[in-house]
Structure formats: C-alpha cells, structure tokens
Amino acid sequence: MSDRKTTDFGYEQVAVEEKAGRVADVFHSVAARYDVMNDLMSGGVHRLWKRFTIELAGVRAGQKVLDIAGGTGDLSYAFARRVGDDGLVVLADINESMLNVGRDRLTDRGVAGNLQYAQADAQYLPFPDNTFDCITIAFGLRNVTDKDLALASMLRVLKPGGRLLVLEFSKPNNPLLEKAYDAYSFKLLPFMGKVVANDADSYRYLAESIRMHPDQETLKAMMDNAGFVNTEYHNMTGGVVALHKGIKP
Amino acid sequence: MIDKKLLSLLVCPVSKAPLEYDADKQELVCRASGLVYPVRDGIPVMLESEARQLTLEEREQLDRQ
Numbered sequence: 567m568s569d570r571k572t573t574d575f576g577y578e579q580v581a582v583e584e585k586a587g588r589v590a591d592v593f594h595s596v597a598a599r600y601d602v603m604n605d606l607m608s609g610g611v612h613r614l615w616k617r618f619t620i621e622l623a624g625v626r627a628g629q630k631v632l633d634i635a636g637g638t639g640d641l642s643y644a645f646a647r648r649v650g651d652d653g654l655v656v657l658a659d660i661n662e663s664m665l666n667v668g669r670d671r672l673t674d675r676g677v678a679g680n681l682q683y684a685q686a687d688a689q690y691l692p693f694p695d696n697t698f699d700c701i702t703i704a705f706g707l708r709n710v711t712d713k714d715l716a717l718a719s720m721l722r723v724l725k726p727g728g729r730l731l732v733l734e735f736s737k738p739n740n741p742l743l744e745k746a747y748d749a750y751s752f753k754l755l756p757f758m759g760k761v762v763a764n765d766a767d768s769y770r771y772l773a774e775s776i777r778m779h780p781d782q783e784t785l786k787a788m789m790d791n792a793g794f795v796n797t798e799y800h801n802m803t804g805g806v807v808a809l810h811k812g813i814k815p
Numbered sequence: 816m817i818d819k820k821l822l823s824l825l826v827c828p829v830s831k832a833p834l835e836y837d838a839d840k841q842e843l844v845c846r847a848s849g850l851v852y853p854v855r856d857g858i859p860v861m862l863e864s865e866a867r868q869l870t871l872e873e874r875e876q877l878d879r880q
Contacts, residue, residue, distance in 0.1 A: 683821075
C-alpha cells in the first residue's frame, strides 16, 4: 500500500498508527530501570538539565502545572513543592508503566494532595482551554507521533501568558563533539542498555530517535507555527540537549 | 477514588466536553462523545484507544436523568 502514511520510529519507517504502540513497548521495557539508566547514560548530568528547566519554568505558589511525559516524576516533584497547597501539578504520561513507577516513587518521597496523575496523549490533552500556567515536556516530544498536533494541543490548554518548556535532545553545535557523541550513543549506549537493563534495542531506539528529532531552529520554527510567541532556546552540554521556551499570547 | 481537584479539570480528549464520574464502576463518562474512560488504580486513562462506547441502555438511562 503506497498511500499508507508512515513516520519515523528511530531509523525505521513505520505506519503512523503503529508508532505509539512501538514507543509504548520501549517504555514498558525500560520503566523499572529508567532512573538508573538516566544517571548512568548522562553521567548524572540529566539532573542539571532538569534543574535548569525548573529554574526557567519560574513556577510560583498557587499555579497549575502540567508535566507531560512526566515519567518518573523528577520535574513534578520539584513543581509540587513550589506550587504549594493552593496549586496543582498534573503528571501526565501516555505510558501506564512509567506512570506507575512515577507514582510509587513520588508517594515514597511524600508528595500527595497537590500532585495528580493522568494517563494522557500529548496530541489530545484531556483538559479545557486556558487551564495551565506552565507546561513542561522533558524528553517526551521526540516520541510523539505528530509533534505539530501536540504543540497545538499544549497551546490550547495553556492560559494566555502561560509558558511551554520543551527539554529534549538536540543537535551538538560542534563537529568534534558530534563525532564523540555519535560514537558514544551508537556504540556505548546500546551496550550499557544491554548490560544494565538487558535491553539493547530500546537504547538503540533512543539513539536513533534523537537523531531523527528536529534540531534547535526547526523545533523553534514549529513552536512559532503552532502560535507560540517569544520563542527561544538554550543549548546545554554543547547542544546535546536544548531547552525551548514559548509563551501563549 | 479519583481526586476532586483533578476531576474538575478533566474533559473528554475527543469532544472536550465535561465528564461524569461513576464511582461504582470507576469510569468517566462523556455524554457528548459517548465514550467511557476507565479509572485504573485511581489514575484516569484518558485515551480514546482505551475507552469503550456507551451502550444504548446506558445512554437511555442518562437521558432520563
């Protein structure tokens, strides 16, 4: 069938309706070891990337925050402490396994009441228009099938003046770094995935999906097209990761 | 049980209409789209792919209320 719409799943082309299921399998597979692997793969630097995201989010007491693809809850935990009893944080993830790991972990850390959980698709958010002061999506947009649809959906549920922060792997801005990074992610990463999580395929998908993700300027243009204003991005670790920010007018 | 604060925020991802909570069945019902979303382990599953359709009888019952 030549007219069948396809999309990228890492370097593979799959039918559009197939991608979500394939991504789900990856995250069911890695959920239990997700935190350990993040620390190992990034040498702990993912904590700095997230800390910068939390700073730039500027969340204040009483605000409503949506943490999409919130996974194991690093950002939600920080936001829940900041919004206080009058605020609310919703940790949303499309993946049941990640959501369960996140809830167990945050309950263990003593967060309750102002942190709620919902299984939701970033492309079809189950919230009314103009609901949230801030939306974050950290290492999640890459896995969404239709990123334009997701950006439009996030814009819809943001309040006017509300901000979106997208933390995602991006394109290193130095050719030497890019070479080292390629060697790291296509050789070492699947190897670590195999040894630590017994799952080389999932970590190969990770490396491939990062290369397929739009670079800094492309993602910024996508946010502009979706209707965000004052869009900007900050490179971290030489552009290995970028934090994009946009405001709903 | 689903939290009241969260419940007041949720809408149907398809119709964007408000939902009714059925505490006995642990489901969220959207009259507009006729979709019923499960609440699993206290977490609402707001995915169209996981929702079921309202049955004719359920629809009639809702209309009478």
